[in-house]
Amino acid sequence: MSTLVAVAFADEKMAFDMREKLVSMQKEYLIEMEDAVVVTKNAEGKVKLHQAVNLTAAGAVGGTFWGMLIGMLFLNPLLGAAVGAGTGALTGALTDIGIDDKFMSGLAKSMESGHAMLFVLVRRATTDKVLEGLKGFQGTIIQTSLAKDQEDQLRQVLSTPAVQAYIEAQQAAPAAPAAPAETNTSAPIINTPSQ
Numbered sequence: 001m002s003t004l005v006a007v008a009f010a011d012e013k014m015a016f017d018m019r020e021k022l023v024s025m026q027k028e029y030l031i032e033m034e035d036a037v038v039v040t041k042n043a044e045g046k047v048k049l050h051q052a053v054n055l056t057a058a059g060a061v062g063g064t065f066w067g068m069l070i071g072m073l074f075l076n077p078l079l080g081a082a083v084g085a086g087t088g089a090l091t092g093a094l095t096d097i098g099i100d101d102k103f104m105s106g107l108a109k110s111m112e113s114g115h116a117m118l119f120v121l122v123r124r125a126t127t128d129k130v131l132e133g134l135k136g137f138q139g140t141i142i143q144t145s146l147a148k149d150q151e152d153q154l155r156q157v158l159s160t161p162a163v164q165a166y167i168e169a170q171q172a173a174p175a176a177p178a179a180p181a182e183t184n185t186s187a188p189i190i191n192t193p194s195q
Contacts, residue, residue: 002034003122003146005098007139007158008111011057012040018137022130030129032081033140035121047108049101066118078185107143117142131157 009015015038025031038050099119108117118139131153139158144151 005120006143007118008164009116009139012116015118031125032123037119114136
């Protein structure tokens with residue numbers, strides 16, 4: 001099952017940089033993403049989705065190749081390529097693999113202009129190495145389907161340096177010794193009925 005993580009950033013550059021870092025980690029086989037989309041909002045309030053892969057173009061290229069191959073074997077090569085490209089483009093346009101566009105747009109409507117969100121759909125990851133690679137990015141997790149402990153680790157990595165320093169100080173500080181339980185060493189008071 002895939003894991004969804006949505007992170008908000010104060011600027012667009014940081015969101016694109018983090019996606020680029022995740023893509024480079026994917027090339028190193030540290031993470032396997034199904035989708036990685038940066039969502040931005042301009043000064044006029046228009047929300048734009050920046051998909052990592054243009055599925056329509058990918059479908060058209062794949063369709064052209066297979067159409068040409070089939071056309072060369074059985075039909076006219078140019079006709080086969082045209083039919084293949086049209087079929088590939090149509091398939092790519094109708095296939096919405098990954099994170100639901102309406103969900104991302106709806107969540108992004110509440111963000112301020114000039115800010116950005118990164119939505120990542122992760123199939124699997126080498127968690128410790130991915131978290132180490134994301135240090136230095138400053139974002140706020142707004143939605144995730146991670147387990148609680150994994151979410152806390154990611155929050156710590158993405159927090160601002162001041163917050164991260166505070167968290168590390170809290171973890172490094174020795175636990176305060178428990179206060180000794182109060183004991184009453186005096187003789188108990190016994191109420192006796194007066195005669």
